[in-house]
Amino acid sequence: MRIGIMTFWGQVNYGQNLQLFALSQFLKEAGHYPFLIRYYAADFIANPYPPLHGAKDGEQQVTVAEKAALWAHLQNDLYARRIPFFIDSYLNVSDRIYGYASELEENPPKADAYIVGSDQVWNFWRRPLEAVRDNELRAYFLDFGGADVRRIAYAPSFGDQELHGGYREAVSRLLSRFDYVSSREKKGVELCRECGVSDADWVPDPTLLLPAERYLDLLPAGSAFSQPDKPYIFLYMVNPNEEYIQKIREIARRRGRDLKIVGGNVGQALAIPGLTIPATIPEFVHLVANADYVFTDSYHGTAFSLIFNRQFANLPSPFSGKGESRFLSIFDWCGLKSRNVDASFALPPEIDYAAVGKKLEELRARFDGGWANATMLHSDQLDAAASRPKVSVVIPVYNVEEYLPKCLDSVCGQTLKELEIICVNDCSPDRSIDILREYEARDGRVKVIDFPRNRGVASARNAGMAAATGEFIGFVDPDDEVDGNFYETLYRKAVDLGADIAKGGRKHVEFDGTETVDELNEKIRFSKAYFSASFWSAIYRRSIIHENDITFPTGIFIGEDLVFQVRCVMAARKLVTSDKVFYRYYKREGSAVSEVYATGFMEHRKLDSNRSAFSLIIKYANEAFDAGRVDDLTYDIIFYNNLCFSVMVMMLTEDVRKKYEGAELLLKFYDQCRRKEQLDERLAEEQAGFHTLIKERDLKKLTLFFVENYTLEDVLRANDVRSASYFQR
Amino acid sequence: MKIECTLEGTRLTVRPEGRLDTLTAPELKQALEESWEGATEIILDLAGVDFVSSAGIRIILMAHKHMADHGSLVIQNVRDSVAEVFELTGLTDTLNFA
Numbered sequence: 001m002r003i004g005i006m007t008f009w010g011q012v013n014y015g016q017n018l019q020l021f022a023l024s025q026f027l028k029e030a031g032h033y034p035f036l037i038r039y040y041a042a043d044f045i046a047n048p049y050p051p052l053h054g055a056k057d058g059e060q061q062v063t064v065a066e067k068a069a070l071w072a073h074l075q076n077d078l079y080a081r082r083i084p085f086f087i088d089s090y091l092n093v094s095d096r097i098y099g100y101a102s103e104l105e106e107n108p109p110k111a112d113a114y115i116v117g118s119d120q121v122w123n124f125w126r127r128p129l130e131a132v133r134d135n136e137l138r139a140y141f142l143d144f145g146g147a148d149v150r151r152i153a154y155a156p157s158f159g160d161q162e163l164h165g166g167y168r169e170a171v172s173r174l175l176s177r178f179d180y181v182s183s184r185e186k187k188g189v190e191l192c193r194e195c196g197v198s199d200a201d202w203v204p205d206p207t208l209l210l211p212a213e214r215y216l217d218l219l220p221a222g223s224a225f226s227q228p229d230k231p232y233i234f235l236y237m238v239n240p241n242e243e244y245i246q247k248i249r250e251i252a253r254r255r256g257r258d259l260k261i262v263g264g265n266v267g268q269a270l271a272i273p274g275l276t277i278p279a280t281i282p283e284f285v286h287l288v289a290n291a292d293y294v295f296t297d298s299y300h301g302t303a304f305s306l307i308f309n310r311q312f313a314n315l316p317s318p319f320s321g322k323g324e325s326r327f328l329s330i331f332d333w334c335g336l337k338s339r340n341v342d343a344s345f346a347l348p349p350e351i352d353y354a355a356v357g358k359k360l361e362e363l364r365a366r367f368d369g370g371w372a373n374a375t376m377l378h379s380d381q382l383d384a385a386a387s388r389p390k391v392s393v394v395i396p397v398y399n400v401e402e403y404l405p406k407c408l409d410s411v412c413g414q415t416l417k418e419l420e421i422i423c424v425n426d427c428s429p430d431r432s433i434d435i436l437r438e439y440e441a442r443d444g445r446v447k448v449i450d451f452p453r454n455r456g457v458a459s460a461r462n463a464g465m466a467a468a469t470g471e472f473i474g475f476v477d478p479d480d481e482v483d484g485n486f487y488e489t490l491y492r493k494a495v496d497l498g499a500d501i502a503k504g505g506r507k508h509v510e511f512d513g514t515e516t517v518d519e520l521n522e523k524i525r526f527s528k529a530y531f532s533a534s535f536w537s538a539i540y541r542r543s544i545i546h547e548n549d550i551t552f553p554t555g556i557f558i559g560e561d562l563v564f565q566v567r568c569v570m571a572a573r574k575l576v577t578s579d580k581v582f583y584r585y586y587k588r589e590g591s592a593v594s595e596v597y598a599t600g601f602m603e604h605r606k607l608d609s610n611r612s613a614f615s616l617i618i619k620y621a622n623e624a625f626d627a628g629r630v631d632d633l634t635y636d637i638i639f640y641n642n643l644c645f646s647v648m649v650m651m652l653t654e655d656v657r658k659k660y661e662g663a664e665l666l667l668k669f670y671d672q673c674r675r676k677e678q679l680d681e682r683l684a685e686e687q688a689g690f691h692t693l694i695k696e697r698d699l700k701k702l703t704l705f706f707v708e709n710y711t712l713e714d715v716l717r718a719n720d721v722r723s724a725s726y727f728q729r
Numbered sequence: 730m731k732i733e734c735t736l737e738g739t740r741l742t743v744r745p746e747g748r749l750d751t752l753t754a755p756e757l758k759q760a761l762e763e764s765w766e767g768a769t770e771i772i773l774d775l776a777g778v779d780f781v782s783s784a785g786i787r788i789i790l791m792a793h794k795h796m797a798d799h800g801s802l803v804i805q806n807v808r809d810s811v812a813e814v815f816e817l818t819g820l821t822d823t824l825n826f827a
Contacts, residue, residue: 654751654782656814700819707783707818708790712751 003027004037004094004111006142007156008119010087012077014236014262014284015207015300018215019118021090021281023154023206025214027115035092037109041136042099080278090218101138108145115152116142118184118205122171123159129166141174147498147541148471151177155184155203158191169628172196176547177573186329196547204330204363207303211364215307216289218282225279225286232258234291236284236301239317247345248295257292295341302327306334306360309353314339334359389420389445391472391487391539394464396457397436398426403479403586404435410481412443416488420470423478424449424460432478458552458560465545472502472539479586480536486581490539493576500572503531503538504581511587521577528575529637532645535565537583544571558606559613562645566617566638570630602652611665614646618669625674636678643669643679647690650710656703659710663702670694731777732760739800741768746777749785758788765792769800772827776806781814793824803827 005023008016020036027034078084087093094109121140124132138144142151153175163171172195175181182201183189192200219226233252235245240263252259261276262284279287288294288304294312296302305312314327331337334356339348393411397404411421423446425433433450440446449463465473472491476482486504494502506518518537523530531538544550548571552560569575621638624630630638646669650662673679683691689709693702730753733744741764745757765771771792775781781789789804796802805827807815815821 654784656781656783656786656817659783660817698819700817704818704820707786711783711787713784 001032001112002110003032003034004109004114005034006037006039006114006116006140007121009036009038010078010083012074012081012083014279014281015298015303016119017083017086017281018285018300018304019155019206021086022208022210023115023118024091026206026209033092034115035094035109035111036087037094037104037114038097039104039139040097040099041139043135044132077278082280086281098139101135101144104139104144108149111145111149113150113152114142114145115154116140117154117156117182120157120159122156122188124167126160126164129170133170137170137174141171142177143174145498146495147177147500148495150179153178153181153183153192155182155205156188157184158188161187163191163194166628168195173629176543184329186332202329204333205299205303207300208307208330208360209364210307212289212307212309215282215285215304219286223283223286225283226290228290230258231292232260232290233293233295234287235259235261236288236294236296236298237261237263237315238296238298238301241297241315244295244315255292260287260291262287299327302339303330306330306356309351309357311350312339313341313347316340333363388418389470390416390418390491391474392420392422392464392468392470392542393474393476393487394461394468395421395423395476395478396426396460396464397423397428397432397478398454398457398460399428399430399432400478401428401431401435403588404432407476407478407481408435408439408446410484411476412439412446413484414482414487415485416491419445419487420468421446422449422464422467423447424464425451426457426460427451427454456554456557458554458557461552461564462554465542465551468542470542473542473545474539475536476583477536477585479588481584481586483581483584486583487539489578489581493578494539494541497574497576499574499576500541500544501528501531501538501568501575503575503577504583505579506534506537507582507584509584509586515584517582521579524575524577527633527637528569528572529634529641531569531575532562532566532638532641534583534585535561536585538575540568541572544568547571553613553616556609556612556616558609560609563613563616563620566642567620570621570624570634570638602649604653604655604658607649607653607658610649611646611662614642614649614669615665617642618672622672622674632675632678636675636682639669639673639675639679640682643683644687647687647706647710650706651712651714654712656707659706660699660703663699663706666690666702667694667697667699730756732757734760734764736764736768739767739769740772741765741770742772742774744774744777748780748782749778749788750780750782751784754782754784754788757785758791761788761792761795765795765799771796771800771802773802773804774806775804775808775811778811779808781811786814786818786820789824790820801825 005020007020007023009020010017024034024036096107098104124136129137140156175192175195175197178197180201181192181197181199182203183192184203184205186202189200189202216226233248233255235248237244245261249259262279263276277283277287285304288301288310289308291310294301294305294310295315296305296312297315297317302312302314328338331339336351336356337348341347395407395411400407408421408423411419421443423436423439425436425448433448436446436448440448447467449467451460451463461475472494474487474490483504490502490504493499503521503524505521508516508518510516518534520530520533545568548567550564550567550571552564554560617638621630621635621642625635643666646662646666650659653659670676670679680691683694690702690705693705730749731746733746735742743757743761743764745753745760747753749757761771773789773792793802803825807826815824
């Protein structure tokens with residue numbers, strides 16, 4: 001598998017580059033082709049940014065000029081420590097360098113899987129969400145590339161105890177696309193769970209996955225670093241602190257040891273001639289491995305002390321408390337307590353490496369097999385994923401023996417073979433079940449669910465969805481048909497463009513066989529919110545349905561499909577359309593509009609069902625809006641359309657009381673709108689007739705308006721009933 | 730629908746019977762248009778009508794508008810079930826009831 005790794009890279013930071021090396025090495029040894037996605041946040045580098053690590057709110061920002069000077073210094077340091085050469089020597093890298101998430105989206109690195117992590121890639125230093133939302137946040141939450149690319153979070157760190165200022169909502173949304181989520185801190189796991197990833201895992205930092213020899217091999221035997229001539233104490237400081245240096249120098253003197261100091265981290269890199277060593281990455285590794293004692297305030301200083309079984313102590317860092325959790329999780333695993341020096345600089349008790357070394361071995365063994373499985377990078381898991389149906393087609397069946405074979409033939413004969421065809425027989429009194437059993441015996445992809453009693457179409461579709469295992473779900477009604485390449489075309493399009501919904505066209509077949517094509521796609525290309533009819537003409541990514549707990553509401557029997565559809569539309573990050581393939585909807589006797597033709601009105605219980613559906617849609621739209629899960633344009637269109645649908649229903653009854661109830665509902669909907677100014681603007685322009693009456697809040701005048709102007713004759717007289725086609729089922 | 734139309738001088742009395750809905754409203758319309766020539770007062774007697782739909786309301790409004798130029802329309806003997814319809818549409822204030 002080609003696996004793109006998204007993490008920090010190429011800065012003056014040993015841990016950063018070593019965790020990347022370790023993950024890459026681990027994946028190589030598992031038989032994959034890992035490569036670094038060379039991304040850096042171009043806007044972050046170009047703009048002034050809040051103070052560096054550990055600074056408090058309200059401190060002055062670093063200016064562009066100051067930052068430029070800093071970067072120039074870092075650049076020198078970077079080459080002094082030969083970090084670019086390390087990357088060249090040990091890592092595969094993406095062909096291009098990306099500066100923005102939009103570049104990643106337009107030209108995503110080709111891969112079977114993306115892994116984000118480790119390091120503190122999910123630490124945005126409490127910057128306002130707006131500062132990172134369009135670039136860094138998207139990049140480090142893998143919001144790019146096709147939908148078929150596996151997205152894995154391996155051991156990223158938030159470096160913080162909480163998500164503030166809208167981050168939780170944004171992160172929840174982004175994490176919903178992941179196949180596997182983990183963090184290297186228990187606190188990070190909790191934060192992921194708060195964001196809706198209930199099965200987030202704790203995993204060790206990738207540096208702990210490789211045995212010590214693998215790191216020692218980085219430096220040729222015989223170098224001064226691999227064979228020190230005198231025992232030394234090693235101090236690795238990310239946050240320089242004069243007081244600590246003095247104290248440790250004193251300890252070294254008392255013990256008759258040399259003191260070797262390495263500093264380094266972005267922005268505070270310490271390569272002070274005469275004081276610190278500008279070690280290369282392999283040299284750094286050996287400095288830890290051969291030290292008599294290690295002092296460090298760094299996570300990776302700690303991790304490598306453990307890997308090389310060194311006695312060590314942690315120095316409190318300016319962000320102790322915030323960053324502490326990352327040490328504690330791994331200490332917990334090894335059975336260690338805090339390693340911080342105390343206020344009087346007394347050292348923690350000696351570590352018994354006979355026990356700790358064993359725990360680290362266990363950790364490695366566990367992840368060699370277990371982690372690969374959990375992340376679905378293991379070959380068995382890949383095979384299983386490959387045989388997973390691409391589309392599950394759900395067909396609710398009730399009393400349709402006459403049409404069912406043609407419908408099933410059109411689904412079973414699809415050019416996309418990786419289908420799962422779930423037929424739910426809703427206790428049909430006719431031979432429908434016999435027909436289903438015949439197809440089930442003939443085609444292994446057909447699965448039959450047989451309801452012992454009639455439960456209605458919503459329950460039937462829900463049961464089908466619950467049983468579905470495909471990547472996408474499609475719906476066919478048992479008296480309709482689909483073009484032979486319908487699902488292949490939509491599936492390919494969804495996968496290629498990374499969409500959650502792919503919609504084809506719909507052909508409406510009249511009683512006499514004449515066909516008309518709906519013109520919805522043009523509008524949908526303007527906004528996904530216009531996808532508000534013909535729900536069966538699309539496929540829906542199963543994960544968005546399950547993650548958002550979207551079902552067909554039971555208890556209403558008209559409009560339940562619209563509720564499902566609108567909720568999917570709100571949840572979908574992207575909707576694509578194809579005008580080349582069609583769902584063929586056959587108009588049959590007995591449909592709701594046919595009934596209006598035949599009886600002159602729509603049954604009140606159906607009318608009430610429709611109105612319940614509209615009320616549900618308003619409720620879900622408002623919930624999504626309040627939670628920031630739907631953008632303004634989508635909300636405006638859904639709200640306006642729903643309001644107009646509820647008005648259109650007035651045409652389907654001549655009962656004055658029902659029109660009065662409809663007018664009442666309309667006022668209620670209007671009052672519930674979260675963006676009234678925008679709604680008023682559109683109503684004034686397009687529905688001036690009743691908009692003024694809504695504003696006057698005159699229920700009786702509004703009723704009279706619908707009595708006079710929204711008449712059943714208009715429906716019956718219309719040659720083209722598409723305007724009312726929404727009500728057909 | 731049975732509709733009885735009686736013209737006495739310039740007073741036209743119209744007595745429909747049954748439901749005044751989408752199917753029967755056109756019959757009332759036709760009956761009115763055929764007999765209102767020369768009438769300056771129309772009495773619409775709804776004693777025999779037990780249901781009025783929107784279509785019925787539209788015909789009554791049509792008659793009301795016609796008579797605005799030619800005299801007056803008076804509605805009488807409205808049953809409770811039908812009175813509700815005039816109430817919900819605010820027509821109790823617009824139309825003349827005897």
